[in-house]
Amino acid sequence: xxxxxxxxxxxxxxxxxxxxxxxxxxxxxxxxxxxxxxxxxxxxxxxxxxxxxxxxxxxxxxxxxxxxxxxxxxxxxxxxxxxxxxxxxxxxxxxxxxxxxxxxxxxxxxxxxxxxxxxxxxxxxxxxxxxxxxxxxxxxxxxxxxxxxxxxxxxxxxxxxxxxxxxxxxxxxxxxxxxxxx
Amino acid sequence: xxxxxxxxxxxxxxxxxxxxxxxxxxxxxxxxxxxxxxxxxxxxxxxxxxxxxxxxxxxxxxxxxxxxxxxxxxxxxxxxxxxxxxxxxxxxxxxxxxxxxxxxxxxxxxxxxxxxxxxxxxxxxxxxxxxxxxxxxxxxxxxxxxxxxxxxxxxxxxxxxxxxxxxxxxxxxxxxxxxxxx
Numbered sequence: 179x180x181x182x183x184x185x186x187x188x189x190x191x192x193x194x195x196x197x198x199x200x201x202x203x204x205x206x207x208x209x210x211x212x213x214x215x216x217x218x219x220x221x222x223x224x225x226x227x228x229x230x231x232x233x234x235x236x237x238x239x240x241x242x243x244x245x246x247x248x249x250x251x252x253x254x255x256x257x258x259x260x261x262x263x264x265x266x267x268x269x270x271x272x273x274x275x276x277x278x279x280x281x282x283x284x285x286x287x288x289x290x291x292x293x294x295x296x297x298x299x300x301x302x303x304x305x306x307x308x309x310x311x312x313x314x315x316x317x318x319x320x321x322x323x324x325x326x327x328x329x330x331x332x333x334x335x336x337x338x339x340x341x342x343x344x345x346x347x348x349x350x351x352x353x354x355x356x357x358x359x360x
Numbered sequence: 361x362x363x364x365x366x367x368x369x370x371x372x373x374x375x376x377x378x379x380x381x382x383x384x385x386x387x388x389x390x391x392x393x394x395x396x397x398x399x400x401x402x403x404x405x406x407x408x409x410x411x412x413x414x415x416x417x418x419x420x421x422x423x424x425x426x427x428x429x430x431x432x433x434x435x436x437x438x439x440x441x442x443x444x445x446x447x448x449x450x451x452x453x454x455x456x457x458x459x460x461x462x463x464x465x466x467x468x469x470x471x472x473x474x475x476x477x478x479x480x481x482x483x484x485x486x487x488x489x490x491x492x493x494x495x496x497x498x499x500x501x502x503x504x505x506x507x508x509x510x511x512x513x514x515x516x517x518x519x520x521x522x523x524x525x526x527x528x529x530x531x532x533x534x535x536x537x538x539x540x541x542x
Contacts, residue, residue: 219401265454272447
């Protein structure tokens with residue numbers, strides 16, 4: 179399965195109004211704390227991979243979910259499409275310890291508040307990222323054969339949200355954060 | 361937490377009779393399928409570490425549990441004492457895929473039937489390992505300060521089981537299997 183994603187820098191409020199006008203379905207708002215790891219044997223910055231432990235807190239439900247995620251290199255030039263393997267775990271601290279013993283070092287932690295909407299088979303996400311500001315993502319999952327259509331649909335949706343002129347970013351929040359620090 | 365363990369090569373039946381005579385508490389019998397991984401950046405055979413995905417089937421309960429385990433190097437000369445980090449996961453196949461994408465390759469899979477007893481704070485395990493035969497392990501967990509006492513207790517228990525003359529092994533089942541193949 180591939181993740182097809184377009185990310186733009188944009189104020190959330192006008193996009194939220196467009197989503198409401200288009201009758202998008204609001205989802206739960208979540209607080210995510212993502213710790214990214216560096217590998218001991220290759221540079222994830224160069225290979226464009228990521229290994230992450232995500233702690234996701236859902237204030238409404240009062241629960242926290244933890245997931246381990248591997249993201250493969252980007253596979254095209256215009257969107258943020260890549261292979262992703264994600265799986266729930268119960269004990270995030272144990273995985274942090276296992277990764278560290280294996281030589282994977284925590285590179286940075288990204289904190290964000292994430293508001294999500296479902297619209298026409300896509301997830302539209304309004305993010306406030308600590309230290310970086312506000313962003314909007316349009317995202318869906320697709321098999322290899324569906325990739326072209328999924329990308330076209332994502333760009334069409336971006337237009338409906340009046341975001342076609344917004345600055346598109348292929349850099350991850352981790353990458354943006356590390357660039358801010360450098 | 362450390363795992364203090366003595367492993368000997370021994371027929372199970374006489375040990376099972378000794379355990380019954382000593383009123384040890386029988387636990388569930390489990391079938392374990394352990395896949396061990398090689399690391400891309402160092403030799404676990406040399407560093408004496410292990411990364412494992414364990415699929416444990418409990419026939420009586422009709423359930424399968426999956427765990428990811430890291431084992432650190434042995435820390436003493438006479439027992440199999442080492443740091444161990446173990447944590448349950450729901451999707452073993454996803455972790456297998458993540459490890460392989462990160463460059464960890466499956467080295468071998470160890471299949472065994474494991475019968476366990478609790479006695480005097482120790483776990484006594486009777487193992488039948490596919491391709492290797494029968495073994496007995498005496499094991500407990502200890503903090504760093506308790507290690508000496510835990511080791512002495514393990515040797516005392518070995519005597520009670522009339523196993524003081526049995527061949528002690530510091531090699532893992534994985535190591536024994538790989539040696540058989542070589």
